[in-house]
Amino acid sequence: MTRLPTNADVPASDSALESMHKPPIATGIEGLDFILQGGLPAGRPTLLRGAAGTGKTVIALTFLCQGIAAGETAVFVTFDEAPEALLGHAEGFGFPARRYLAEGRLRILDMRPDRNEVQVGETIELTAVLARIGFALDSLGATRLVLDAVDGMETGFADLPSLRGELTHVFDWIRERAVTCLITVGEYADFSTRYGLEDYIADCVIALTQEVSNRVMTRVLRVVKRRGAAHGSNEYPFLLDRGGIFLVPITGSVLSAKVSDTRLSTGISGLDAMLGGQGPYLGSITLLSGQAGTGKTSIACSFARAACEAGLSVLYISFEESLDELIRNQRSLGIDLARYHRTDGGTVDGLGALLLQPVRAVELGLEEHLMRAIRSVRQHRPALVILDPISGLAARSRDPVAKEMLLRLLHLIKEEGVTTVATELLADDGSGVSHLDVSSIIDVWIKLRRHENDGEMNRLITVVKARGLPTSDQVKEFRMSRDGLQIVDPYVGEGGIVYGTARMARQTEDEETISQLHLDLERARQLRAELGEIQAANERLARAEHEVKTAALDRQAAEIERRLAAIERTRTAIGRGRA
Structure with a gap:
């Protein structure tokens, strides 16, 4: 029989040290992986906290099922909801969780506290819990682990300091196992002092909140911390509906648009x-x-x-x-x-x-x-x-x-x-x-x-x-x-620019004006031509009169010149006779 892969034989300290140098593990939520610059820290615990309805379980199921779809195996430990309800949630978001379960690629452990079975004295005995989880991890060779609603164990502890101490042990155990783990927990006003997890224990902390403005609710995600790597530090709104989790790092957009020389007609x-x-x-x-x-x-x-x-x-x-x-x-x-x-x-x-x-x-x-x-x-x-x-x-x-x-x-x-x-x-x-x-x-x-x-x-x-x-x-x-x-x-006329029916009225008016101006122009040209003809006739008449007068004067001058010549000849003839 083929032995399933396991990390049980690897010294805990070596596994923890090796995980620190591994690349991040993708959650399958594109926007979240972008914010985390690759995904969750490999082999380390990540805390996902938020009030009821903020989407903690959906993100955990997505992280688990996306990893299984990529060829990994995973364990889901629930401290709150029944396994059957979780399978229904997963299938409601399009994840074939039942098939994964039947194929042996997914295991769900029901760790909901039962005071009659798991409590010893006045506190829950976590040794048995971790042993079950460890056995499930080794049996599947699982690389992904989800601890959902660990705050559900609170009712099994006599006081909060006892719970904080046990949770610290759980986080250390996860690092020793070098398994990439997502831990979900509810949100409380005094969260840090109540559990002491945010600042000291988790390697990565993601906070989910619901913001209401003008009676409209928006879910918001923020990465509070991530040890050993950079991350987006802003608040990012995200969607949670039948399509699952959708997160766009809107504050992380860059100017990388490609250009095209192709044109698109407006249809007009x-x-x-x-x-x-x-x-x-x-x-x-x-x-x-x-x-x-x-x-x-x-x-x-x-x-x-x-x-x-x-x-x-x-x-x-x-x-x-x-x-x-x-x-x-x-x-x-x-x-x-x-x-x-x-x-x-x-x-x-x-x-x-x-x-x-x-x-x-x-x-x-x-x-x-x-x-x-x-x-x-x-x-x-x-x-x-x-x-x-x-x-x-x-x-x-x-x-x-x-x-x-x-x-x-x-x-x-x-x-x-x-x-x-x-x-x-x-x-x-x-x-x-x-x-x-x-x-x-x-x-x-x-x-x-x-x-x-x-x-x-x-x-x-x-x-x-x-x-x-x-x-x-x-x-x-x-x-x-x-x-x-x-x-x-637009119609541009003598009176300016006009649109619509005023355009037709103005155009008709301008056309009538133009027609009248053409008539006036023709009349003026005709009068000018007639005036030219009168002037030419007068010039011809004056020229004729001038020619008649000139001819008469020429005849008169010629007659005078003839008489003068005759007188001169007569005088000359008389002068010769006397001589």
């Missing part, structure tokens, strides 16, 4: 033209800011349709409209989202899948909203994420870190290489000022506003910024109708 030809002809870059962040009714959601849905038509997957997270509302409302504009909507993320006829996730902004805290968004992005790996409206999250929170949380959310999505389109609701005071204050990370910023004149409301659109794109600096009209979404150049 006029808007593409305003962005250089092809739309924004893939992987960029586009913010659509505007007052209520200016068409922010419709443009976002146009983005979604264009991406699906290009065969790309889209994740649409709506914080205000339900699924049916969104589909119905956009259908009136010719945008049929139902055609692309898929609940399983599959594709049909080469079209991209559209996954719609409506969730009311008031239902969850800001941190939980952000983590759910990140988890959805990592689960579904979409090419485009739409957050509509992102201002619905920040508007609910007066916390000064709300802006930082939104910035980190956008950073994290961008680091995944995902294109983001977010909408922002601006106040109706007409100032058009953004209160999110996240423009520093925005690549493309498009503003929409209402323009009211002569009893009519028109929608105007402009591109405030677009990094790396040759953009239009004009304010144009944005039209929404059954024929779809259109960008229309």
